[in-house]
Amino acid sequence: MDDSVSADRALRLIRGGSTLRWEGDFQNARQLLAALGRRTRRVHHLNSLLIATTDYEIRLRRAPDVRRACRQAYGPPTGDRLIPLRELLGVIGAHQLRERGIYLQALDARIHPHYGVFAPTRSEYVDLVAAEPIPPTAKVAFDIGTGTGVLAAVLRRRGIAKVVATDNNPRAVACARENLAALVVSDPKVVRTHEAGNTPGAIEVVEGDLFPAGRADLIVCNPPWVSKRPRTLLDTAVFDEDSRMLHGFLYGVREHLNPGGEAWLIMGLRPRDELLTLFRKAGLRVVGRSSVVPTHRRARVDETTDLWRLCPSDAAPFVEEA
Ligand SMILES: C[S@@+](CC[C@H](N)C(=O)[O-])C[C@H]1O[C@@H](n2cnc3c(N)ncnc32)[C@H](O)[C@@H]1O
Numbered sequence: 001m002d003d004s005v006s007a008d009r010a011l012r013l014i015r016g017g018s019t020l021r022w023e024g025d026f027q028n029a030r031q032l033l034a035a036l037g038r039r040t041r042r043v044h045h046l047n048s049l050l051i052a053t054t055d056y057e058i059r060l061r062r063a064p065d066v067r068r069a070c071r072q073a074y075g076p077p078t079g080d081r082l083i084p085l086r087e088l089l090g091v092i093g094a095h096q097l098r099e100r101g102i103y104l105q106a107l108d109a110r111i112h113p114h115y116g117v118f119a120p121t122r123s124e125y126v127d128l129v130a131a132e133p134i135p136p137t138a139k140v141a142f143d144i145g146t147g148t149g150v151l152a153a154v155l156r157r158r159g160i161a162k163v164v165a166t167d168n169n170p171r172a173v174a175c176a177r178e179n180l181a182a183l184v185v186s187d188p189k190v191v192r193t194h195e196a197g198n199t200p201g202a203i204e205v206v207e208g209d210l211f212p213a214g215r216a217d218l219i220v221c222n223p224p225w226v227s228k229r230p231r232t233l234l235d236t237a238v239f240d241e242d243s244r245m246l247h248g249f250l251y252g253v254r255e256h257l258n259p260g261g262e263a264w265l266i267m268g269l270r271p272r273d274e275l276l277t278l279f280r281k282a283g284l285r286v287v288g289r290s291s292v293v294p295t296h297r298r299a300r301v302d303e304t305t306d307l308w309r310l311c312p313s314d315a316a317p318f319v320e321e322a
Helices: 007-015 026-039 067-074 085-100 124-131 150-157 170-183 233-237 241-256 272-281
Strands: 049-054 080-084 102-104 109-111 140-144 162-167 190-192 202-207 216-221 257-268 284-292 305-312
Touching (some): 007 026, 026 049, 026 085, 049 085, 067 085, 109 150, 150 202, 150 216, 162 170, 170 202, 272 284
Parallel strands (some): 140 162, 216 257
Antiparallel strands (some): 257 305, 284 305
């Protein structure tokens, strides 16, 4: 398939079950994909325009060098590979974001998200964590589902002596370790801070499901907000199938809190009633809430991002019989 094909014909072929291997100019392929995007929203159709690569090299006119971006996303090259152009553009975009980083006021530093790791581009929730009063006796904090490590870094920067961060996605663990190592001077497992006038503390990043061993005075979690089945690697950072992480966090957190400790849940896009019912069932009571109105273009009119401060209630957790 080359530059002579029209978008209408390409779409007819795709709808007829064909995949199109592009042999024309790379930039024209981008234009064709944009034209297809104006005609269909079906992801399967848009993923049917393929680019041939050999060890991640594209041998087409005006093609960019995507070798580094592809190595970061897919690992070492394995010879010939056809990649949907739509996916390839995502890989290129992710690589650019990783190189450039995202500046966060709360850290006065840049965070560099890896491919497939939740990127703090909408950073209102980071500001919430940076502004919320830290319980005065808090010495140890957990950051559950750390992603890029951004919240662990904020907590450490706010003076918590020891932060243990977890994630069940190995890409996130590698990403958090790299970011935290760049923010301070470290070995990859235990990051020792070198803040002037501060006793050296530590941030540890652990791969695992939800909680690390032991207990903490403050446990922070920003689970994916949307309860939907992830279909791709990229979805896993934003979709929480059947609210598994949210439920696992709420039902498990009591057992990991030191006496007098607090759990902070960051949430958007969920009806408050639903959350309040869940808190009650999990044996948690609300001791505070801070909210911020998201500023991004696609925010709904009444959308807020909330930081819920929770403590164990007197009632034990219970699960209702179905
Ligand atoms: C919405 S992202 C938040 C990332 C980061 N805390 C932040 O605020 O930018 C949710 C993270 O939770 C992780 N995650 C999902 N399920 C998990 C589980 N069962 N245990 C640990 N981490 C999990 C995902 O891999 C993802 O990195």
